[in-house]
Amino acid sequence: MSSGTRDEWRPLRWPWSSEAADALAGWLTGDRSAPVAADDLDFRGADLSGGPFGGSSFRHANLADVAARGVELWRANCEGARFIRAVLTDADFVKACLHRASFVRAVLIGADLTRVEGLDVRFVEADLRRADLTDAMLVGCDFTRANLSGARVDKTVLENSAVAGAVVTGMTGTVFGPVVPAPGHSLDGAELEHWFAARGARVSVLRPAYS
Numbered sequence: 001m002s003s004g005t006r007d008e009w010r011p012l013r014w015p016w017s018s019e020a021a022d023a024l025a026g027w028l029t030g031d032r033s034a035p036v037a038a039d040d041l042d043f044r045g046a047d048l049s050g051g052p053f054g055g056s057s058f059r060h061a062n063l064a065d066v067a068a069r070g071v072e073l074w075r076a077n078c079e080g081a082r083f084i085r086a087v088l089t090d091a092d093f094v095k096a097c098l099h100r101a102s103f104v105r106a107v108l109i110g111a112d113l114t115r116v117e118g119l120d121v122r123f124v125e126a127d128l129r130r131a132d133l134t135d136a137m138l139v140g141c142d143f144t145r146a147n148l149s150g151a152r153v154d155k156t157v158l159e160n161s162a163v164a165g166a167v168v169t170g171m172t173g174t175v176f177g178p179v180v181p182a183p184g185h186s187l188d189g190a191e192l193e194h195w196f197a198a199r200g201a202r203v204s205v206l207r208p209a210y211s
Contacts, residue, residue, distance in 0.1 A: 009050060009051060009052055010028065011024060011046055011047060011048055011051070012047035012048075012049055012067070013045065013046055013047035013067070014045070014046060015041075015042065015043040015044060015045050015046035015066075016042070016044055016045035016046075017041065017042040017043070017044070017045075019041060019042070020038070020041040020042050020043050020046070023036070023037070023038060023041055024036070032052075035053070035054070035055040035056040035057065035076075036053050036056035036057070036058075037056070037057055038053075038056060038057060038058045038061050039057050039058065039059040039060060039061065040059070040060050040061060041058075041061050041062070042061070042062045043061060043062060043063045043066050044062055044063070044064055044065060044066065045065075045066075046063075046066050046067070047066070047067040047068075048063075048066060048067070048068040048071055049067055049068055049069040049070055049071065050069070050070050050071065050072075051068065051071045051072065052072045053071065053072055053073050053076055054072045054073065054074045054075055054076065054092075055074070055075045055076060056073070056076050056077075057076065057077040058073070058076060058077065058078045058081045059077055059078070059079045059080055059081065060079070060080040060081060061078075061081045061082070062081075062082045063081060063082060063083050063086050064082050064083070064084040064085060064086065065084070065085045065086060066083070066086045066087070067086070067087045068086060068087065068088050068091060069087060069088070069089045069090060069091070070089070070090045070091065070092075071088065071091045071092070072091075072092045073091060073092060073093050073096050074092050074093065074094040074095055074096065075094070075095045075096060076093070076096045076097070077096070077097045078093075078096055078097060078098050078101050079097050079098070079099045079100060079101065080099070080100045080101060081098075081101045081102075082101070082102050083101060083102060083103045083106045084102055084103070084104045084105060084106065085104070085105045085106060085107075086103070086106045086107070087106075087107045088103075088106055088107060088108050088111055089107055089108070089109045089110060089111070090109070090110045090111065090112075091108065091111045091112070092111075092112050093111060093112060093113050093114075093116050094112055094113075094114045094115060094116070095114070095115045095116065095117075096113075096116050096117075097116075097117055097118075098116050098117065098118035098121050099117070099118060099119045099120065099121070100119065100120045100121065101118065101121050101122075102121075102122045103121065103122060103123045103126045104122050104123075104124045104125060104126065105124070105125045105126060106123075106126045106127070107126075107127045108126055108127060108128045108131050109127055109128070109129045109130060109131070110129070110130045110131065111128070111131045111132070112131075112132045113131055113132060113133050113136050114132055114133070114134045114135055114136065115134070115135045115136060115137075116133075116136045116137070116138070117136075117137045118136070118137065118138045118139070118141055119139050119140055119141075120139075120140045120141065120142075121138060121141040121142070122141070122142045123141060123142060123143045123146045124142055124143075124144045124145060124146065125144070125145045125146060126143075126146045126147070127146075127147050128143075128146055128147060128148045128151055129147055129148070129149045129150055129151070130149075130150045130151065130152075131148070131151045131152070132151070132152045133151055133152060133153045133154075133156045133173075134152060134153065134154040134155070134156065134173075135154060135155050135156065136153075136156045136157065137157045138156070138157060138158055138159075138161055139157060139159045139160060139161070140159070140160045140161060141158070141161040141162070142161070142162045143161055143162060143163045143166045144162050144163070144164045144165055144166065145164070145165040145166065146163075146166045146167070147166075147167045148166055148167060148168045148171050149167050149168070149169045149170050149171065150169075150170040150171065151168075151170075151171045152171075152172060152173055153171065153172070153173035153174060153175050153203060154173045154174055155174055155175075155176070155206065156173065156174070156175045156176070157175070157176045158175050158176065158177060158179050159176060159177065159178065159179075160178065160179070160180060160186070161179050161180065162179075162180045162183075163179050163180065163181055164180070164181055164182055164183070167199075168196060168199045168200065168201040168203070169199065169200035169201065170200060170201065171196065171200075171201035171202070171203055172201070172202045172203065173202075173203060173204075174203065174204045174205070174206050175192075175203055175204075175205060175206065176205070176206050176208060177189070177192045177205055178192065179192060179195075181195060188205065189205055189207070190205070192205045193205050
């Protein structure tokens with residue numbers, strides 16, 4: 001859903017928290033050309049599918065178990081936000097800030113994570129099938145047992161990110177390493193390419209250009 005439908009959008013289900021519901025209601029009746037200020041709010045129980053929240057701030061917000069299919073969070077500040085088990089199919093996170101956010105067991109099938117910035121993000125057991133990670137900067141992140149089948153990477157930084165048990169079948173593109181396939185063990189360069197290839201991915205490993 002594009003931001004052009006902003007005037008018609010309503011949550012399919014309101015959050016249980018009256019504070020979060022009031023913040024949404026106030027935004028809906030106010031100037032919706034302005035971003036949503038949702039820092040520290042609790043959106044559990046809500047269905048925010050299609051929500052036009054580009055440029056908004058959800059710092060440290062709780063969106064655990066929230067349904068948000070096709071939600072727009074491009075350029076949003078989601079630092080420290082909890083998306084645990086959230087359904088984020090086809091979500092738009094382009095250029096979003098994800099530092100220390102948690103997507104543990106979240107559904108991110110087909111999500112657009114192009115050019116996101118994320119330090120210490122947790123994607124443990126997340127479903128990232130067919131997600132687009134082009135130009136993403138994901139440093140020290142945890143993809144343990146995540147499903148990255150068919151995901152697209154292009155100049156994607158996965159520096160020091162954990163990938164133990166991750167499924168990468170059909171993953172294609174290029175990455176910067178090193179990555180950590182097991183605690184205390186990192187791979188880069190040709191070794192990392194072999195690790196991907198052995199698991200059904202077609203991923204080339206790039207060397208950083210140092211001036």
